[in-house]
Amino acid sequence: MHDDTDFTGKAVLVVGGSSGIGNGIAQAFRQRGADVHVWGTRKTAADYDGVSGSDLSGVGYSCVNVGDPDAIASAPEPFAEGRMDVLILCQGTVEYQRREFEQEGWDRVMAVNLDSLMHCSRRFRPALEASAGSITIVSSLSGYRANKGNPAYAASKAGAINTTVSEDGTRNAAPYSFFNAVGDEPPMVVLGLLKDPATGGMKNTASNIAATGEFVVNLVCEADAEKMNMTSIDAPADLDELEYANIETLPSTAVTPERIASSPVSFECRSLEMLEIGPRQTIVIGEILVTHIKDEFILDPDKVYLDTPAMKLIGRVHGSGWYARGTDLFKMDRPKPLPKD
Numbered sequence: 001m002h003d004d005t006d007f008t009g010k011a012v013l014v015v016g017g018s019s020g021i022g023n024g025i026a027q028a029f030r031q032r033g034a035d036v037h038v039w040g041t042r043k044t045a046a047d048y049d050g051v052s053g054s055d056l057s058g059v060g061y062s063c064v065n066v067g068d069p070d071a072i073a074s075a076p077e078p079f080a081e082g083r084m085d086v087l088i089l090c091q092g093t094v095e096y097q098r099r100e101f102e103q104e105g106w107d108r109v110m111a112v113n114l115d116s117l118m119h120c121s122r123r124f125r126p127a128l129e130a131s132a133g134s135i136t137i138v139s140s141l142s143g144y145r146a147n148k149g150n151p152a153y154a155a156s157k158a159g160a161i162n163t164t165v166s167e168d169g170t171r172n173a174a175p176y177s178f179f180n181a182v183g184d185e186p187p188m189v190v191l192g193l194l195k196d197p198a199t200g201g202m203k204n205t206a207s208n209i210a211a212t213g214e215f216v217v218n219l220v221c222e223a224d225a226e227k228m229n230m231t232s233i234d235a236p237a238d239l240d241e242l243e244y245a246n247i248e249t250l251p252s253t254a255v256t257p258e259r260i261a262s263s264p265v266s267f268e269c270r271s272l273e274m275l276e277i278g279p280r281q282t283i284v285i286g287e288i289l290v291t292h293i294k295d296e297f298i299l300d301p302d303k304v305y306l307d308t309p310a311m312k313l314i315g316r317v318h319g320s321g322w323y324a325r326g327t328d329l330f331k332m333d334r335p336k337p338l339p340k341d
């Protein structure tokens with residue numbers, strides 16, 4: 001087995017995986033330990049024997065014409081108990097001799113290259129949601145530069161690129177009080193992420209971190225308390241809580257998720273480890289790649305002395321709905337070290 005990425009025990013369906021790039025993807029997952037199933041257009045796997053660029057050894061196979069939405073809906077489950085971790089959508093067709101300029105040719109190409117992406121995604125969304133799995137759409141450079149003579153192919157591949165971007169680009173924000181700094185070489189944080197009590201699956205924050213490996217921790221000041229509270233709304237993954245709570249953002253420098261503009265301190269983080277520490281909880285250990293501190297709170301930039309009280313940070317204490325200000329500070333000196341001998 002290749003040891004660069006281990007997919008042992010993961011269930012991977014490759015639509016359009018009978019030959020070409022899709023078949024390469026299917027075999028690459030199999031070599032990395034995954035259970036792989038392929039959808040293709042010929043009746044049986046044996047019908048691909050001897051076809052150049054096709055190797056169906058060690059993978060499951062079903063004949064599904066994805067140009068037909070009913071065939072997608074009624075195709076047998078590729079894995080037992082409706083399991084699925086990765087869905088690769090690699091299907092594609094093209095028509096030559098100007099047939100894509102005719103209505104029927106255009107429709108056939110659109111049905112396979114574009115419509116079926118949504119039909120397949122819709123069919124397997126519940127299974128992927130349950131496993132916090134992912135969908136990858138394989139498109140083509142033709143999505144950027146139209147092929148002469150193939151308008152449907154180019155338009156459908158451009159649509160495929162856009163479908164992927166919009167799906168990945170949904171922003172998410174939520175308060176997490178189970179958060180701490182746990183090291184400085186390199187600087188690290190941990191987050192305690194509970195499972196969604198309604199579904200038993202990951203909350204959106206956890207599934208986004210699992211999928212992208214990136215997140216931003218924004219410390220909350222008192223002026224932002226109401227907005228912070230609004231982002232804790234239990235909402236579907238496609239709600240942009242930043243827009244919902246009218247929170248302004250700024251671009252991050254090292255990660256894709258944006259940071260909150262009014263936050264006194266933001267940490268751009270990369271996830272190092274996600275640990276399942278119980279049936280209802282996950283720990284994320286993140287490395288801080290970049291720290292942003294608002295200029296007004298920096299007392300001495302060389303020594304990195306900060307005016308933390310001026311940040312008016314708040315924290316969650318006591319119980320649900322209760323918060324503390326940092327205005328009741330007291331100071332204690334540490335005991336002198338004991339002599340070594």
Ligand SMILES: Cc1cc2nc3c(=O)[nH]c(=O)nc-3n(C[C@H](O)[C@H](O)[C@H](O)COP(=O)(O)O)c2cc1C
Pocket residue numbers: 172173174175176177178179192193194195203204205206229231232233234235316
């Ligand atoms: C102040 C505050 C602190 C919270 N801290 C946590 C926490 O540490 N861990 C957690 O799993 N949920 C915590 N929650 C609940 C989540 O914010 C809430 O479940 C939210 O809907 C999750 O959103 P998401 O699915 O977009 O990640 C907290 C809520 C509030 C209001």
